[in-house]
Amino acid sequence: MKSLSDETLSHVAKFLRAMGEPTRLKILRALHDGELTVSEIIARTQATQSNVSKHLTILTMMGILASRKEGTSTYYKIADPNITGICDTVCRSIAEKIRQERSTLNNIRKGVTL
Amino acid sequence: MKSLSDETLSHVAKFLRAMGEPTRLKILRALHDGELTVSEIIARTQATQSNVSKHLTILTMMGILASRKEGTSTYYKIADPNITGICDTVCRSIAEKIRQERSTLNNIRKGVTL
DNA sequence: TCTAAAAATGAGTATATAGGAATATACTCA
DNA sequence: TGAGTATATTCCTATATACTCATTTTTAGA
Numbered sequence: 001m002k003s004l005s006d007e008t009l010s011h012v013a014k015f016l017r018a019m020g021e022p023t024r025l026k027i028l029r030a031l032h033d034g035e036l037t038v039s040e041i042i043a044r045t046q047a048t049q050s051n052v053s054k055h056l057t058i059l060t061m062m063g064i065l066a067s068r069k070e071g072t073s074t075y076y077k078i079a080d081p082n083i084t085g086i087c088d089t090v091c092r093s094i095a096e097k098i099r100q101e102r103s104t105l106n107n108i109r110k111g112v113t114l
Numbered sequence: 115m116k117s118l119s120d121e122t123l124s125h126v127a128k129f130l131r132a133m134g135e136p137t138r139l140k141i142l143r144a145l146h147d148g149e150l151t152v153s154e155i156i157a158r159t160q161a162t163q164s165n166v167s168k169h170l171t172i173l174t175m176m177g178i179l180a181s182r183k184e185g186t187s188t189y190y191k192i193a194d195p196n197i198t199g200i201c202d203t204v205c206r207s208i209a210e211k212i213r214q215e216r217s218t219l220n221n222i223r224k225g226v227t228l
Numbered sequence: 229t230c231t232a233a234a235a236a237t238g239a240g241t242a243t244a245t246a247g248g249a250a251t252a253t254a255c256t257c258a
Numbered sequence: 259t260g261a262g263t264a265t266a267t268t269c270c271t272a273t274a275t276a277c278t279c280a281t282t283t284t285t286a287g288a
Contacts, residue, residue, distance in 0.1 A: 004143070004209060009136045012208045016134030021246080022120070022127045029118070038265060051247060053266055063215060072255045072264045086207045093200050094126045095118060101177060135276080152235060165277060167236055186234045186285050 018062040019087065023047050024055050028078065028087050031065070035077035132176040133201065137161050138169050142192065142201050145179070149191035 004012070019025065023045055030036060030044040042052045056076055059065040066079035078084055118126070133139065137159055144150060144158040156166045170190055173179040180193035192198055 004205070006136070008209055008212060009139050011212045012205055013134045013136045013139055015208045015212075016130050016204065017245095020127045020130030020134050022124045023246090025118075025123050025127055039263095048248070049265075050249080050267085054246080057266080063211070069254090069265095072262095074265060080211060082207055082211060086204060089203055090130065090200060091118070091126055093196055094129045095122055097177070097194060097196060098122060098125045098129075131275095137276090153233095162278070163235075164237085164279080168276080171236080183235095183284090186232095188235060 015062060015064075018058060018064060019090070021055070023051065024059060025091070027052070027055055027059065027076075028064070028083075031076060031078050032084060032087075035068075035075045037073040037075055039073070041076065129176060129178075132172060132178060133204070135169070137165065138173060139201075139205070141166070141169055141173065141190075142178070142197075145190060145192050146198060146201075149189045151187040151189055153187070155190065 019028065026045045026047075027041055030041055036044070038049075038052060038056065041056070042049055045052060047055075056065060056067070060067060060076070060079075063079055064083055065076050067074050067076045069075075133142065140159040140161075141155055144155055150158075152163075152166060152170065155170070156163055159166060161169075170179060170181070174181060174190070174193075177193055178197055179190050181188050181190045183189075
């Protein structure tokens with residue numbers, strides 16, 4: 001962690017931003033259990049075709065997703081199994097953290113004092 | 115991972131974006147081993163005072179950092195020890211992934227064929 | 229109280245990013 | 259080849275984000 005060059009740091013940042021978008025997180029979640037066609041991803045994310053297509057392009061350019069064509073369909077999948085792990089870890093940790101904060105806030109709202 | 119509400123998903127995304135900025139990653143890295151004053155953080159990140167101050171505000175509002183005042187100085191530290199873990203995991207994984215990709219690219223450039 | 233240091237904030241600008249609508253491209257099948 | 263489907267891309271707009279410079283706020287100490 002100490003010896004990351006500016007360039008690497010910027011790559012890491014870019015990577016985090018690539019995952020830091022709700023629709024892209026939905027896409028990653030949808031692809032968690034295996035590959036899907038664009039149409040299937042559109043159906044699951046409830047986003048427009050154009051929008052999904054762009055997000056898929058971004059994720060692919062970042063090396064997060066990989067695609068293969070079959071007929072008129074394009075199948076996307078998570079490129080690197082490690083990604084799934086990172087994604088799960090981060091999402092679970094953050095979601096848990098947020099959950100805790102929310103309950104803390106709720107307690108404060110309820111007038112609980114320390 | 116499956117049952118994240120849209121709201122939670124958006125929080126997670128925000129969180130990832132909060133970390134997805136080079137200067138903020140530098141700040142997190144600088145605070146890895148303990149608290150520092152703003153001046154010290156400025157010195158280590160090589161960014162301007164105003165810029166660092168704003169990034170510190172963002173990270174604090176996201177609950178990633180916590181601060182305390184002492185005299186004219188403000189000390190910042192990583193608020194949640196879990197953050198350090200997440201940060202380390204993500205950075206190490208991604209940096210490693212990038213390292214691998216770079217060497218792959220280098221091999222391609224060198225004309226290595228499969 | 230005046231001054232200096234530390235940090236935060238405001239104004240303004242430039243760039244990045246996301247989104248939609250329309251269009252282009254690629255492929256399949258009759 | 260022509261129609262239809264799946265996906266990608268282009269153009270445009272709106273919003274978000276990061277940055278700098280200048281100013282303000284807070285505190286310590288002469």
